[in-house]
Amino acid sequence: MSQCSVCGHERNDSDIKCPECGHFYSKIAEIIAEQEAQEEMQTFRGRCKRIFNAEDSKLALLTELKLMREGLTKKGLFALFVIFVFVFALVASVL
Structure with a gap:
């Protein structure tokens, strides 16, 4: 005891x-x-803390983006691609 x-x-x-x-x-x-x-x-807040506390913020940001991309499925990547294309088309049509 x-x-x-x-x-x-x-x-x-x-x-x-x-x-x-x-x-x-x-x-x-x-x-x-x-x-x-x-x-x-795993949270957004934690990812932001790691980026802001890093000596090389650009490298830390690229590393976090790579980790997030690796965690996505093909469907998720396709959905993000469609969203970006849609937003680009909207912005281009306004300009």
Whole structure:
């Protein structure tokens, strides 16, 4: 048996949360932090942070675009192509 790092309550190794103070034990906290970091990597906000924090923003942007393109299916790529062509045709017809 070990103790809770916050309140010192005796705990079993199978416990994931302290019954006294409600503090999650480090193994669970590490797993939660790792999952949050992985989710942050996949979000638009996380991608933007990586681009803005990079030394070479242009290279970081190109890398992120490549990763996003690799994640798309052929249908997705075709849909994006059609959208861009449609928008270009609209802009060209107005000018």
